Structure formats: structure tokens, C-alpha cells
Amino acid sequence: MSSNSLNASIITIGDELLIGQTIDTNSAFIAREFNKIGIWVRRRVAVGDVKEDIRQALDEERKQSQVIVITGGLGPTADDITKPLLCEYFGGQLVVNEEVKAHVQYLFEKVYRRPGAMLERNLKQAEVPDVCTVLHNARGTAPGMWFRPPAGRGIFISLPGVPHEMKGLIKDEVIPRLLKEFDMPAIVHRTAFTAGLGESMIAELLKDFEPTLPEHIKLAYLPNYGMVKLRLTARGNNKEATEKELLPYFEQLLELVSEYLVTNEDEGLEIVLGKILKTKGKTMGTAESCTGGNIAQLITSIPGSSAYFKGSIVSYANEVKENLLGVKTETLKTAGAVSEETVKEMIRGALDNLKVDYALATSGIMGPTGGTAEKPVGTVWIAVGNADKTETMQLNLRFDRRRNIDMTTANALNLLRKFILTNG
């Protein structure tokens, strides 16, 4: 596993991670970026704002990894633990770095346009250990720091915990330096995204395939809102050769799951759907009740989605379903808001009012309350359609509210994807 690869550890610092107030998205970003250039993140460790715990993590991780990334603990109100500790750990002194100081002043004067808001504690961010190389943080006041202790091996990189600042530093400063520093091994991934078959059944399809994989090629199953991502990972010395070696295995995999294949790229349904619409030069819109705009926001989170997405009518209240989507009062009375009839009428309303080629509609009971004996929590109706035809689907979900919304979203996007592919 770890043979043939350069190992990294990520140490995240901050009590907020340990009490669960913040979800750590930084580590996933760093892992993805490192993976692309062939660095294998072997461990991730989160510790609190406690000197001894940080020191212990540094001691442990340097034993197993050549690259150690430390995030967090550097903000203007951080408890002054991380920077002094790093200084001590690597045997340096805190000194003012004039370039960082000028950058902090520039940010307050020119970017934030609030020079009066600059305080002693902001200027203090220009103090760095004299034993590090400063990494320029274009997006904020806390600089990154690059340590290469003379004794022992390994590179230590300290970055601020604010995600968009950390991301800029990784891309602009850390990755280019690492590429110069190391002769990278290759890690290549290929991902197939399937829908319509459970994890175990997919595994049955692949039970003769998996044992044929060589030691350095691994297959992973990643369940994703009722769908399954299949990832092949190959390790080697050379990127091109490794890619070439992996390809026939990946093609075999695609063949075996072809009936259930959504995409052979590592991308979400919203991207797959967007590509199909773009290729066909068609537009879409949504009429959302139980998903409350979640489908629209997911689609519009993709840059360039305005080319095919026109809008949504989020009809949370029944009167909005009537007024803006033309759902009949009678339908709401007899069949109810959560019914096949209602989502079908929502499709007609969305097509007419948003003037789109394809529409998608959802109505359901997401919980935790609102269920009845006849329609328990988790009852969902989805419809998709164009001017000629409408297709519907019923779900009986059994999760919490958030997951019910996400499952409905994924199923609706997939239903529309299949509808467009089938009905031109």
C-alpha cells in the first residue's frame, strides 16, 4: 500500500473540530490535490488547541510521513499556541517578516478598504519563525510556513485553517514546491458511477473480475445516495505507464456494469445532466415542493449552468402550487399534495411557466413530522417530462430529513437523465 509512494500526514488543529462544531472539509481538499500529484495521505489527525497534543502529533507523524501538513491555529484570535510551538519545535525565533507586514497593510487599506480596522493583532500575523520559508497567502493575513528541519527527514507545512485561504496556498505555493522537491510516484484513479443496483449486487457482478486485479490495483465501492461509485486505483512509478496499465481493467469494469452505468468520470449527477443538456442544446427547470430548492441550487452550483438551467418554482405552500404551477384545487383535495397527479400537474406548470424543454417535479413528506398512516414520512413522488410525455416514480424513504432530501434530489436527477436519453 505505502510502498511505491510518498506518504503525507495531515494534522488539523482546533477545538472546534473536536467538539464537532466544524466539519473538516480542508483535509479532503488537501488529500485530493496531493493525490493528483502522487502523494498518498496515509493518516489524518485532528487535535485540539493544546501544546502537548500538537507536539505529540508532530512527533508521531514525522515517523511515518515525509510530508506533514498542519492546518489551523493561525488566525488573528488564535490562542497563540501553534506559531510559538512551531518556533520552539524547530528551534527558531519569532521575527517580523516585512513582506507579510506590507501584505497585511495592503489588504486592510486596498482590499478590505478599512485601514482603521487593522489592529496590533493583525500586524502580529507578520511575525514568523526565522527558521521557515514564508508562503505568500494572497487571500488573507496569516502566512503559510514551510519548515525543513536540518536534523531528521521530512517537510512540515503550516497553513491557516480558513478554507479558501488554505486552498489558495495549496495550489499556488505548496504543490509547485512539492513538485520541485520530490520525484513523485504515480497514483491513478478511474471512477465509474452506477445507479439502480445495490452495493452487494454490484459486487456479485464483479466477483470474477476483482480477483484478476494485480496487487497494486485496488477496487473500492463508494455508496452514494442509493447509487454506487466504483473506483479503481493503480500505483506505479510513472504516470503514463500506470494509466495505460489501468485502462483495460477499467474498460472491463465498465463493460460489466454497463447496464447501470451513469458516467465513467468522477462527477456528480448534476454535472452529467448538465453535459447532456448542453450537448443537446436543451433547457430545463424544476418545480420543487419537498426538496425546497435543493435541486435548483445543486444544478446552479456548477459554473456555466445558466446555459441550460432557466429557473425553478419552489412551491412549498399548496397555494403556490395552484397560483404559479396551475395545479388544480380539486387534485390537491382528492389526491393530495403528495401524489402522482400533483407532480404530473407540476410538470405541466413548470414547462409552461418557465418555458423550458424539460421539467422535473418533487413532492413528498421529508419528516420528522407530517406523516399519516396512508402516507408515512418518506413518501415521495417525482415526475419528469417534456411537452410530449411525463414519467413518474415513487420513493419510500426511511432516513432523516436531510438524507431524505438528498436521496430525492439524486433520484430526481437520475430519472430526468434517463428520460432525456430515452426520449431524445
Next chain:
Amino acid sequence: MSSNSLNASIITIGDELLIGQTIDTNSAFIAREFNKIGIWVRRRVAVGDVKEDIRQALDEERKQSQVIVITGGLGPTADDITKPLLCEYFGGQLVVNEEVKAHVQYLFEKVYRRPGAMLERNLKQAEVPDVCTVLHNARGTAPGMWFRPPAGRGIFISLPGVPHEMKGLIKDEVIPRLLKEFDMPAIVHRTAFTAGLGESMIAELLKDFEPTLPEHIKLAYLPNYGMVKLRLTARGNNKEATEKELLPYFEQLLELVSEYLVTNEDEGLEIVLGKILKTKGKTMGTAESCTGGNIAQLITSIPGSSAYFKGSIVSYANEVKENLLGVKTETLKTAGAVSEETVKEMIRGALDNLKVDYALATSGIMGPTGGTAEKPVGTVWIAVGNADKTETMQLNLRFDRRRNIDMTTANALNLLRKFILTNG
């Protein structure tokens, strides 16, 4: 820090965490639940599906924590690493547990209603080490496992990695057992949520307050989309006494930041806004361009939001702004879609068409493309209003697309909150 408290470590297993394909939300959930009952999560470690790495993590964490939670590595297609390893580590044998077997059969027959889909690998999930107590997983086929090795101290708890299964096990099985097992120390948090002042300026307001805090009460700054959460954490032996001791400090803190205070609970703006609307018996709706439905989905993610949220018109295309919100063609031509005039007209359209008491509108350029010299990426207009009055706000954001959307969402919700409080 760690005195006075029961320590826990969380070990998450899975290559998908180390290559960044999955974001670890499980650890945050476990940390929150443990915190509530007074268990301090001291470290979180993520390792891959590698036997030696898992073993090493177990060895390390048991040295520092009395409770070790292991998540992941237990699904039907897991690489058969975690369960055999735990078996070996604690000196047991894998045996079929009849109750788990019956439960797996029940799930396939009665819940999934696909008995034919049950495979050997699903039944294999009923195999558990004979040295553990089985924890019933009501939501899935992989059982939890509770180990109390006779030699050494500590409790080891192994849980599946699927979030909703893990959550059920933590709440129904793990927490009640831990409460029986240990005499818990108390950890009490109080959180104040401020808006309108940066982290450094808030720190200035609190510079005389912070040094007055006793050793066992800590203040943390948690920046949150341009707003700042302030959290006081106290540790003690008794929950009630600790709460009582913390209260005057928290009240002092609230007093110091009163001008910028949004809420004195640890809750998001969408919850604060919902409470205000519910109390007043008023309704709202949104007209969203650049946020693409994100504000609507955030508001409707809260159970019971149908009491005050009627719906949204997501007008991504200009023609939807004209057709469904009545924005004038002339306005779009002269002032442009991203302008004060447009968001003002969107408010009128939303109030009239959604028939709500309050409306909120957004229009902006979220990036990475679409900016011009006059209106660069990050230019955003927000409006809020009722039948009598409209207020607007301009933002100049400088982040990536996702963060620009989230910042716009937070600012819009806060602007509406203030508007309702000021204008009745």
C-alpha cells in the same frame, strides 16, 4: 484541558477519506453527541483500509483515551479487513450471531422487500467476534460491536461508516451504555452568534474580558461566513454547578457584543429567522437569481418551515425574472440583471406572486466567469422588503463560487432578520 474529563479518540477507516473522495461528517456528529454527555474527543485519526495502519492507530489511541470509537470498514463489500483485524486484536473468533442474521433476513424481506437480493455477503455481516457485545443496528445490516478487553483499560466501539446507520447506533446503543459505564465529568458550552464585525474587532471588544476567565473556562472565535460565533466552554465535575458558574461570564459576553448579537443559541440564521417569523405569525418567500435556490433549500431544511415559508421563484434566466417576477425589460437593459433596480423589482414580484409578508431577492455574479470591468465576479445585490418598504445591500465578494453563494445566502438572511426586527 484534559484533566477533569473522560477522553475519547475517533478512528475512521477508509481509503475514500484519505484520497478526499468523501468528507468526514461522522466524526463531527460523534464529537457533538459525546460532548453533550461530557466526553472530550481528544484526537481524531483517519487511516486507510490497511491492517497495520489500523492496528497502529488502535495501539496509539488506547494509550491516551478511555473510549475509542472506530467507524467504517464494515459494509458488505468492505475488504474484509476491519472485522477480522478486530477479532485478532482482541483475541476472539468470528462466529455467526443468530439475532443479527435474523435481522439481516428481516431487512431484506420486510423492509427492502427484495429477499432475492440477499446474498452470501450480506449474511456474512452476521459474523461477529465472540469477544464483543453486539450493538443492534436498526437501520442497516452491519452490526455495531462493543469490546472491553480484559487486559488494559478502555472501551472500543466499532460502528459502520454509513452516516445514518452510525447515527442511530450512537444515539440508541452507544450513548446509553457509556452513561451506565462512566461517571461523567461535565462540559458546558454557550454560544453567541454575532454579525457585522470582524473577528479581530470582536476580539478588541473582548480584550479586557478574556483575561478574567478562569483556567477551566475557554473562549473560542469561530468565523462563519463573515459572521463570528463566540463560544464559552467550561469544564467541571457537575453539570448544574458548571452551568451556573458559566452563566455570569456568558451574560457579560452577551453584554459586550450586544450591538452585534444575532442569537445567544448555537443555531444558524435560518433557524433564528424562522423563529422570528413564527412568533410574528408572518410568512416569507424568496426570489433568487445568483443563489439559485440555496436560500430556499436552507430555510426548508428546517422541520416545520412550512409554517412561515411559502416558496421561491428561482429566476436564473432573465426571461423568468420578466415572466414570473415582473422585472421590466427596460430595467434589465439599462441597469442590468445585477443591479439595485432589478433586485427591488424582484421583491415586488415575489411579494405579489408568492403572496407573502416578506420577500428577499438576490442577483450577482458568482464566478469563476461572467464578470466585467464594471461588474467584476463577486458583485452582488440583495434586497429585502415588505408591502411598505424595501432595503438593499451590495456585496463585493472575492471567493470561489461555492463560498460566494454561501456568503450571499448568509448576508441575505441576516438583512431580512434585521429588516423584520426594525420594521415590525
